[in-house]
Amino acid sequence: MQTHIKIGTRNSALALWQAHWVGKRLEEFGMSYELIAILSKGDQILDRSLSKIGSKGVFTEELEEMLRNGEIHIAQHSAKDLPSHLPNDLELIAFTAREKAHDVLLSLDPDFDLEQSSSKTIGSSSTRRRAIMQAKYPQHNLVEMRGNLQTRLEKLKNGTCDAMLLAYAGVHRMEMEQYIVKHFPIDQFTPAVGQGSVAIQTSVNLEIVLKEKIRLACNDLETEECILAERSLLFELEGGCSVPVYGHAWKEGKEIHLKAGVLSLDGGQHIESAMIGQNSIELGQKVAKDLISKGAKEILREIKSNSNE
Numbered sequence: 445m446q447t448h449i450k451i452g453t454r455n456s457a458l459a460l461w462q463a464h465w466v467g468k469r470l471e472e473f474g475m476s477y478e479l480i481a482i483l484s485k486g487d488q489i490l491d492r493s494l495s496k497i498g499s500k501g502v503f504t505e506e507l508e509e510m511l512r513n514g515e516i517h518i519a520q521h522s523a524k525d526l527p528s529h530l531p532n533d534l535e536l537i538a539f540t541a542r543e544k545a546h547d548v549l550l551s552l553d554p555d556f557d558l559e560q561s562s563s564k565t566i567g568s569s570s571t572r573r574r575a576i577m578q579a580k581y582p583q584h585n586l587v588e589m590r591g592n593l594q595t596r597l598e599k600l601k602n603g604t605c606d607a608m609l610l611a612y613a614g615v616h617r618m619e620m621e622q623y624i625v626k627h628f629p630i631d632q633f634t635p636a637v638g639q640g641s642v643a644i645q646t647s648v649n650l651e652i653v654l655k656e657k658i659r660l661a662c663n664d665l666e667t668e669e670c671i672l673a674e675r676s677l678l679f680e681l682e683g684g685c686s687v688p689v690y691g692h693a694w695k696e697g698k699e700i701h702l703k704a705g706v707l708s709l710d711g712g713q714h715i716e717s718a719m720i721g722q723n724s725i726e727l728g729q730k731v732a733k734d735l736i737s738k739g740a741k742e743i744l745r746e747i748k749s750n751s752n753e
């Protein structure tokens with residue numbers, strides 16, 4: 445009998461693209477799949493910034509419940525959207541090969557130049573991108589840009605902003621590359637933890653043979669090592685996807701390189717660290733401790749106390 449996998453996913457075009465992509469991997473390994481698509485709280489509430497909705501798990505809660513009650517076998521999430529603390533009865537069994545992890549700038553004006561001195565309106569709802577922008581390009585004016593990629597492109601087209609910041613991975617998957625006017629180098633505009641990879645989550649109770657089959661079909665070992673280091677860092681910092689934290693790991697031979705930093709919301713304060721190691725979890729912890737020793741917790745505490753108002 446063929447193994448049939450129910451994949452839970454958010455119903456945005458990007459999430460559906462990723463879910464089908466995971467499904468294709470399963471098919472290549474002799475399984476079949478169907479998608480169970482839901483509208484998450486994070487997708488429904490678009491009039492408030494993520495840091496105000498309560499950040500943790502707004503995109504993942506519903507799918508996690510469906511994993512628990514067996515409605516779906518696996519859930520696919522953008523690894524970036526996963527909170528650093530996950531429930532103990534669920535686990536991440538695979539991280540797909542990472543797409544290029546960098547951020548890009550999109551504009552309808554192909555000659556749009558971020559370096560120009562005249563003030564332009566830039567769309568972004570990511571606290572990390574907003575903080576980096578304010579530090580590097582203080583002349584520009586930032587506006588919130590929530591919603592799925594199609595909604596955001598509409599906002600760009602109707603003039604809500606002159607340009608907007610996004611992850612290359614999503615722009616590429618949604619075939620919006622024609623609007624890219626700048627690719628930010630990873631070392632100057634470092635991505636969020638997990639950016640570019642798709643994580644597969646299951647219940648710890650899922651049959652072990654099935655877990656292994658799915659992992660074999662979907663997991664990329666190098667990506668996994670890197671993202672485990674990034675997530676270990678985020679866990680140690682007790683950060684989520686709504687704080688201005690960046691973390692990016694890559695491999696050179698046997699060595700894992702991890703570069704990470706924390707900014708204040710206005711980009712005025714910026715702490716950075718970079719280390720090399722061979723054990724993902726330890727490397728993440730070491731970089732986090734270094735950031736903490738340089739004052740990261742104070743910056744994050746200040747942000748949390750303001751977002752709870």
Ligand SMILES: NCc1[nH]cc(CCC(=O)O)c1CC(=O)O
Nearest residue numbers: 522524610611613614639640641
């Ligand atoms: N937070 C939204 C989100 N989650 C994953 C992606 C893009 C795909 C990825 O980074 O893996 C995006 C859009 C963006 O940040 O531009």
